[in-house]
Amino acid sequence: TNSYRIAVIAGDGIGTEVMPEGLRALQAASEAFGFELDTTEFDWSSANYYSRHGQMLPDDWFDTLRTFDAIFFGAVGWPDVVPDHVSLWGSLLQFRRHFDQYVNLRPVKLLAGVPSPLAGRAPGDIDFLVVRENTEGEYSSVGGIMFEGTERETVIQETVMTRTGVDRVLRYAFELAQSREAKHLTSATKSNGIAITMPYWDGRVAAMAADYPDVRVDKFHIDILTANFVMHPDWFDVVVASNLFGDILSDLGPACTGTIGVAPSANINPDRRFPSLFEPVHGSAPDIAGRGIANPVGQIWCGAMMLDHLGEHAAAAAVQDAFEAVLARGDSSVVTPDVGGSGTTQTLGQAIAAAI
Amino acid sequence: TNSYRIAVIAGDGIGTEVMPEGLRALQAASEAFGFELDTTEFDWSSANYYSRHGQMLPDDWFDTLRTFDAIFFGAVGWPDVVPDHVSLWGSLLQFRRHFDQYVNLRPVKLLAGVPSPLAGRAPGDIDFLVVRENTEGEYSSVGGIMFEGTERETVIQETVMTRTGVDRVLRYAFELAQSREAKHLTSATKSNGIAITMPYWDGRVAAMAADYPDVRVDKFHIDILTANFVMHPDWFDVVVASNLFGDILSDLGPACTGTIGVAPSANINPDRRFPSLFEPVHGSAPDIAGRGIANPVGQIWCGAMMLDHLGEHAAAAAVQDAFEAVLARGDSSVVTPDVGGSGTTQTLGQAIAAAI
Ligand SMILES: CC(C)[C@H](C(=O)O)[C@@H](O)C(=O)O
Ligand SMILES: CC(C)[C@H](C(=O)O)[C@@H](O)C(=O)O
Numbered sequence: 001t002n003s004y005r006i007a008v009i010a011g012d013g014i015g016t017e018v019m020p021e022g023l024r025a026l027q028a029a030s031e032a033f034g035f036e037l038d039t040t041e042f043d044w045s046s047a048n049y050y051s052r053h054g055q056m057l058p059d060d061w062f063d064t065l066r067t068f069d070a071i072f073f074g075a076v077g078w079p080d081v082v083p084d085h086v087s088l089w090g091s092l093l094q095f096r097r098h099f100d101q102y103v104n105l106r107p108v109k110l111l112a113g114v115p116s117p118l119a120g121r122a123p124g125d126i127d128f129l130v131v132r133e134n135t136e137g138e139y140s141s142v143g144g145i146m147f148e149g150t151e152r153e154t155v156i157q158e159t160v161m162t163r164t165g166v167d168r169v170l171r172y173a174f175e176l177a178q179s180r181e182a183k184h185l186t187s188a189t190k191s192n193g194i195a196i197t198m199p200y201w202d203g204r205v206a207a208m209a210a211d212y213p214d215v216r217v218d219k220f221h222i223d224i225l226t227a228n229f230v231m232h233p234d235w236f237d238v239v240v241a242s243n244l245f246g247d248i249l250s251d252l253g254p255a256c257t258g259t260i261g262v263a264p265s266a267n268i269n270p271d272r273r274f275p276s277l278f279e280p281v282h283g284s285a286p287d288i289a290g291r292g293i294a295n296p297v298g299q300i301w302c303g304a305m306m307l308d309h310l311g312e313h314a315a316a317a318a319v320q321d322a323f324e325a326v327l328a329r330g331d332s333s334v335v336t337p338d339v340g341g342s343g344t345t346q347t348l349g350q351a352i353a354a355a356i
Numbered sequence: 357t358n359s360y361r362i363a364v365i366a367g368d369g370i371g372t373e374v375m376p377e378g379l380r381a382l383q384a385a386s387e388a389f390g391f392e393l394d395t396t397e398f399d400w401s402s403a404n405y406y407s408r409h410g411q412m413l414p415d416d417w418f419d420t421l422r423t424f425d426a427i428f429f430g431a432v433g434w435p436d437v438v439p440d441h442v443s444l445w446g447s448l449l450q451f452r453r454h455f456d457q458y459v460n461l462r463p464v465k466l467l468a469g470v471p472s473p474l475a476g477r478a479p480g481d482i483d484f485l486v487v488r489e490n491t492e493g494e495y496s497s498v499g500g501i502m503f504e505g506t507e508r509e510t511v512i513q514e515t516v517m518t519r520t521g522v523d524r525v526l527r528y529a530f531e532l533a534q535s536r537e538a539k540h541l542t543s544a545t546k547s548n549g550i551a552i553t554m555p556y557w558d559g560r561v562a563a564m565a566a567d568y569p570d571v572r573v574d575k576f577h578i579d580i581l582t583a584n585f586v587m588h589p590d591w592f593d594v595v596v597a598s599n600l601f602g603d604i605l606s607d608l609g610p611a612c613t614g615t616i617g618v619a620p621s622a623n624i625n626p627d628r629r630f631p632s633l634f635e636p637v638h639g640s641a642p643d644i645a646g647r648g649i650a651n652p653v654g655q656i657w658c659g660a661m662m663l664d665h666l667g668e669h670a671a672a673a674a675v676q677d678a679f680e681a682v683l684a685r686g687d688s689s690v691v692t693p694d695v696g697g698s699g700t701t702q703t704l705g706q707a708i709a710a711a712i
Contacts, residue, residue, distance in 0.1 A: 077548065084548035085555055093549070117586050119475040143514070143552040153519035157552035158499070163509035192433065192440035193449070193603065196499040196513035199441050223603045224639075226582055227611030230473050247549065247579045248604065255583030283580075 003036035004310050007068040007275070012045045012087075013284025014294035014345075015074025021296035021349025022072065025319055026303045028356040033315040040068075046078035046087045056082075056090030062098055066274060070306050071095065073279035074299065078286065089141070092279070096134050099274035101267035102165065103172050104132035104246060105305070106281060108236075108253030108263070112328035114339050116258045118230065126257050128236040131173040132246025134267055136165040137197075139243045161197050161242070166204045172270060173240035174212045180237060187219040188241035188249060201242060226252055254281055259338040261295030262327075264302040266309065276309055278302040295336040296349045297323050322355035359392035360666050363424040363631070368401045368443075369640030370650035370701075371430025377652035377705025378428065381675055382659045384712040389671040396424075402434035402443045412438075412446030418454055422630060426662050427451065429635035430655065434642065445497070448635070452490050455630035457623035458521065459528050460488035460602060461661075462637060464592075464609035464619070468684035470695050472614045474586065482613050484592040487529040488602025490623055492521040493553075495599045517553050517598070522560045528626060529596035530568045536593060541568075543575040544597035544605060557598060581605070585612055610637055615694040617651030618683075620658040622665065632665055634658040651692040652705040653679050678711035 006026075010019035023039065030037050042064075043049055050056050056076070058064070065071060073095075077087050095101065110116055110126035118126075143157035177185040187205045191198035202219065209217045220228060222245050228235060229252050241249055254263035263281035280298030288294060300323050307316035326348070327335065334351045335341030341348075362382075366375035379395065386393050398420075399405055406412050412432070414420070421427060429451075433443050451457065466472055466482035474482075499513035533541040543561045547554035558575065565573045576584060578601050584591060585608050597605055610619035619637035636654030644650060656679050663672035682704070683691065690707045691697030697704075 083555070085551035088548045089551055115475075117475055118473055119471075139549050139551075141551065145552075145556065151519060155517045155553050155556045157515045157550060159513045159515065161511045163507060190600070190603075192444045193495050194513060194600070195441035195445055195495075195497065196501075197511050199439070200501065200511045223607035224616070226604055226608040227616055230586060230608065230611045244546070244550070247546075248582055251579035252582040252586065252608075255586045260580075260583055 001034055001036055002312070003038055004069040005067070006037055006039045007065050007071045008039050008041045009044050009071065010041070010074040011076040011284060012047050012078040013075060013286055013289035014282070015045075015076065015284055017289070017292060017294050017345050018280065018296040018299035019074045021345055021352070022299035022303050024349050024353045025300045025322070025356060026307070028353040029303070029307060029312070029315040029319050032318065032356055033312060035312055035315070044091060046076060046081045050082050050087065050090070056087055057094070066099070068275045069310060071275050071277040072302065072306060073277050075280065075282065075284040077284045080286070093139065095277050096267055099269055099277065100135065101269045101274070101277055102133065102135045102169055103268040103270055104134040104250075105266045105268060106130040106132060106246075106250035106253070106263065108250070108257060110257040111262065111324055113330040113335070114258040114262065114327055116256065118233065118256055121233065126233040128253070129176065129238050130246055130250045130253060131169065131176065131238060131240045132250060133165065133169040133241070133243045135243075136160055136162060137243035159197050161200060163204070166201060167208065170204055170208050170240060173238055174208055174215055177215045177238040178212055182237040183214055184216045184237035186225075186236055186239045187217065188222050188225050188239060188245040189219050190222045190245070192221060222248070225249070229253060229256055250281060259295060260298070261336070261338045262297040262301060264298055264305055266302070266305045268309065278306040292344045292346065293337050294345050295338050296345050297327065297352075300349070300352055318356055323352045326351045326355050357390055357392055358668070359394055360425040361423070362393055362395045363421050363427045364395050364397045365400055365427065366397070366430040367432040367640060368403050368434040369431060369642055369645035370638070371432065371640050373645070373648060373650050373701050374636065374652040374655035375430045377701055377708070378655035378659050380705050380709045381656045381678070381712060382663070384709040385659070385663060385668070385671040385675050388674065388712055389668060391668055391671070395428075400447060402432060402437045406438050406443065406446070412443055413450070422455070424631045425666060426631050427633040428658065428662060429633050431636065431638065431640040433640045436642070449495065451633050452623055455625055455633065456491065457625045457630070457633055458489065458491045458525055459624040459626055460490040460606070461622045461624060462486040462488060462602075462606035462609070462619065464606070464613060466613040467618065467680055469686040469691070470614040470618065470683055472612065474589065474612055477589065482589040484609070485532065485594050486602055486606045486609060487525065487532065487594060487596045488606060489521065489525040489597070489599045491599075492516055492518060493599035515553050517556060519560070522557060523564065526560055526564050526596060529594055530564055530571055533571045533594040534568055538593040539570055540572045540593035542592055542595045543573065544578050544581050544595060544601040545575050546578045546601070548577060578604070582608055585609060606637055615651060616654070617692065617694045618653040618657065620654055620661055622658070622661045624665065634662040648700045648702065649693050650701050651694050652701050653683065653708075656705070656708055674712055679708045682707045682711055
């Protein structure tokens with residue numbers, strides 16, 4: 001029987017609440033489909049680890065994690081203990097970079113049983129994928145401050161795009177679009193205003209489009225693109241975006257499908273030299289943490305994406321079918337408040353595990 | 357009688373179609389309220405001016421425009437003739453910078469008669485102001501390319517924030533929030549990911565908040581903020597944002613109110629050393645240009661904001677009342693297709709002028 005070594009990092013806040021349900025679903029899938037999951041938990045959180053050690057990760061984190069088949073991640077960040085930019089640059093963003101997880105794949109799908117805030121939209125109307133560049137671009141650590149503490153204070157941060165970095169994520173997005181029925185790729189840009197990096201991005205998109213004559217390519221500036229997510233979410237199939245624009249679109253998209261609580265993301269190292277990382281789009285959510293009402297579907301959907309990545313396609317499909325069916329059933333004593341129920345993280349997680 | 361010198365730049369595409377209706381409304385207001393508008397039109401467009409001169413503006417544009425009381429602007433950009441980053445950096449973005457229009461004020465209001473794409477939202481539910489920093493930040497012209505044409509190609513663009521630039525727009529936003537009933541200011545950030553400039557922005561917001569104890573201040577990262585525009589548009593009163601984030605939020609907000617065709621913006625030089633510039637949020641819209649169906653309300657609303665800025669408050673209110681009433685009446689043979697009618701730019705513009 002196949003066996004997979006999974007590093008589990010629940011993190012902070014609702015990360016610690018949804019993770020048990022994510023693991024419960026994976027456990028059910030492993031029993032039903034006859035593979036083994038060998039999980040190791042790491043308590044690398046702001047609230048516990050940082051408080052005790054003054055850093056988010058032990059010095060040997062890279063060697064510790066690199067031999068795992070995948071990383072199953074909850075959420076990190078607890079601003080009362082440590083500012084977000086310290087906690088995130090101290091963990092999640094390090095993983096993305098050092099494990100070269102250059103694709104962040106984020107499905108946006110309106111599910112039956114989840115009411116959309118958009119008028120007149122039904123399941124089937126919204127079903128697309130955001131492919132986000134995940135290692136460079138606007139998320140750079142280059143820059144600094146000059147004349148600090150004076151009236152002349154000037155702060156600079158550099159956006160850095162490389163041909164390697166841009167082309168590989170575009171290649172992934174073009175391949176993905178080509179594999180789908182609609183064969184439609186939308187590029188997020190802002191070349192009219194951000195006039196150095198974004199025209200470069202546009203140029204690489206145009207150059208690569210020549211290799212994929214069967215893919216229909218369009219582009220929108222990020223401002224009108226966000227507007228179109230609301231006005232015309234049915235226009236999209238695969239949307240490729242820089243690190244920051246992908247970050248924005250992959251929160252806005254799920255909001256249009258009713259709740260970011262169900263949205264998953266896969267931080268993928270496509271060449272498989274390093275483990276990929278699977279984390280829900282929602283964060284640690286200090287506002288609802290501790291109440292046991294966080295929606296576990298984001299974490300469970302991440303589990304499905306992880307199984308797919310590991311090659312357990314049938315199990316992945318079963319997990320996906322299970323949470324879609326439980327949400328569609330919409331038993332209000334089972335589903336969580338964000339989708340209109342009075343259930344808890346546990347009741348929803350248990351119902352999904354039972355359905356697997 | 358008061359008289360104002362107005363520079364009129366219709367620009368490209370639907371800019372040339374909505375401008376006559378904007379002027380028609382202003383003309384009606386000047387007759388009704390007894391002031392004079394002395395308008396001078398400048399044909400500084402991509403399609404005409406750039407095609408003939410290879411640049412967007414004549415060399416003496418600054419001295420030509422600086423003595424006007426205001427600039428009434430349509431839209432610029434015609435990608436078939438000149439790439440957007442060349443046309444925009446060759447005109448609009450120069451005006452903002454050289455005339456130090458450091459506040460871009462953009463109302464977001466759900467109007468009666470304009471159906472919202474958001475389920476269950478009625479006029480009154482969405483009514484807030486975006487205050488966008490308008491001269492620095494992510495819209496910088498600093499950066500470049502290295503190893504051009506090789507596999508090692510690297511492109512860098514710098515975001516530049518200064519204490520002067522950040523503090524003055526925050527000050528404007530705090531004052532504005534304080535003057536309103538809700539006294540609520542929301543700051544757009546992304547300090548968890550954009551970890552040099554955005555923590556600086558957050559720090560300046562926190563420092564200034566001490567001067568305005570009666571203003572309730574909160575902040576959201578831009579990703580979840582866009583999600584909240586869709587899920588909870590009623591949460592907002594005054595939203596202050598950097599140049600790029602403000603650009604995004606001021607397209608997304610109007611989309612949530614049904615159409616960006618009605619959204620106005622005021623590029624303001626608050627110290628009045630230079631003329632302020634009033635332009636609709638929509639662009640030149642090549643996709644619908646030439647068909648006479650563009651909604652002129654964005655341009656007309658800009659006219660109202662311009663009158664307010666010039667001190668003609670009663671006239672400004674009358675223009676605002678007029679377009680709100682005509683839209684609310686919703687005569688489908690009068691209003692434009694974007695708000696569900698079969699009227700034209702002209703029928704809608706004429707009806708509004710008549711109502712003034
Ligand atoms: C045309 C473009 C450069 C401009 C901007 O990004 O500022 C526009 O989108 C706006 O919002 O006025
Ligand atoms: C927590 C934050 C740094 C992160 C990001 O901006 O990438 C998050 O928003 C995400 O989308 O995974």
